[in-house]
Amino acid sequence: MMDSEKMFWFKAGWLAVGLLSACCGLPAEPMDVPGKVQDVYDSLWTNNQDVAEQTLMVPFLQHMQFGDLQADNYVNFMIQDINYLLKVTDMLKEMAQKVKSPDDLRTFMENRYQSYKQFAEMMLKQFNLNSLPDIKPIPAMEKYLADYKAIMEKEKPIFFAVSLLPCSRLWMWIANQLKENYCNAYFIWKKNNMHGNPEKHYKDLLNKYLKKPDQITRANEIFRQQMQNEQNFFSASLEE
Numbered sequence: 001m002m003d004s005e006k007m008f009w010f011k012a013g014w015l016a017v018g019l020l021s022a023c024c025g026l027p028a029e030p031m032d033v034p035g036k037v038q039d040v041y042d043s044l045w046t047n048n049q050d051v052a053e054q055t056l057m058v059p060f061l062q063h064m065q066f067g068d069l070q071a072d073n074y075v076n077f078m079i080q081d082i083n084y085l086l087k088v089t090d091m092l093k094e095m096a097q098k099v100k101s102p103d104d105l106r107t108f109m110e111n112r113y114q115s116y117k118q119f120a121e122m123m124l125k126q127f128n129l130n131s132l133p134d135i136k137p138i139p140a141m142e143k144y145l146a147d148y149k150a151i152m153e154k155e156k157p158i159f160f161a162v163s164l165l166p167c168s169r170l171w172m173w174i175a176n177q178l179k180e181n182y183c184n185a186y187f188i189w190k191k192n193n194m195h196g197n198p199e200k201h202y203k204d205l206l207n208k209y210l211k212k213p214d215q216i217t218r219a220n221e222i223f224r225q226q227m228q229n230e231q232n233f234f235s236a237s238l239e240e
Contacts, residue, residue: 040210041203044162044223045169051224052170055231056177060238067184069238074186077237082123083135084233087145088164089116091152099157108161108205140236144229151222158209161202162219166226168198 045052055061060077063069092113099106124130137145151163175193180186210219 038216039203039207040216040219041199041206043216044165044206044220047220048166048224048227051227051231052173055170055227055234056174058231058235058238059240060234061174061178063238064186064189065178065180065184067180067186069186073238079135080138080141080233080237083137084141084145085116085123086120088148089113089120091148091160092116095152095157095160104205105157105161105209108201109157112164112201138236140229140232144226144233147225147229155218155222158206159218159222161205162210162222163226165198165202165206166223166230168196168202170227170230172196172198 060069060073064074092109096106096109096113099109148160148163152160171193172195175190178190180190184190206219210216
């Protein structure tokens, strides 16, 4: 492989750090135990882990694991993921300006925006770009972003926080499940996504503001919808 190609794959793998779904029938919700406070953060993942398991089996990730994923499939995936990152950064900017209270939710939006913005700036600099190229989203990505937009415009801000969580938890879980070694060309994707701490940003916030049964039900619906969008994105990245 030429040196320029090596550099490209190093950059493409680096871009996957920090990022950036099974029919939509909702599973039965766990029974409440009297006197026990429900951990919404953990139950959202537990209730929808079936989607994660199915996502892991899509051809794109299986061929990545085997090391025989075609380079053009990975490049197309990364291009779509770049578009996702910058579009969600723009939405977070709007949410950071929109949410004035409570203080912890405002701080969450501001911190998530700054984190996404910093990563987006690093990404553009790495590729010597001044702005987002004209990237046409594939249908799966177009729907994913449209769902984010709808949640931002129609739901309470806490549910936009819920909508962000599937990406953070799923990518880290997938990276830890993939059986790859250093000889795999895509090991860098696994390595760069294995570690993170979404619990630090999300757990206390979700458990504090999602207490009523209707709130928890809606949070589960949104979480599952976004998990489904993640699965659809991975599935569409390699159709056999």
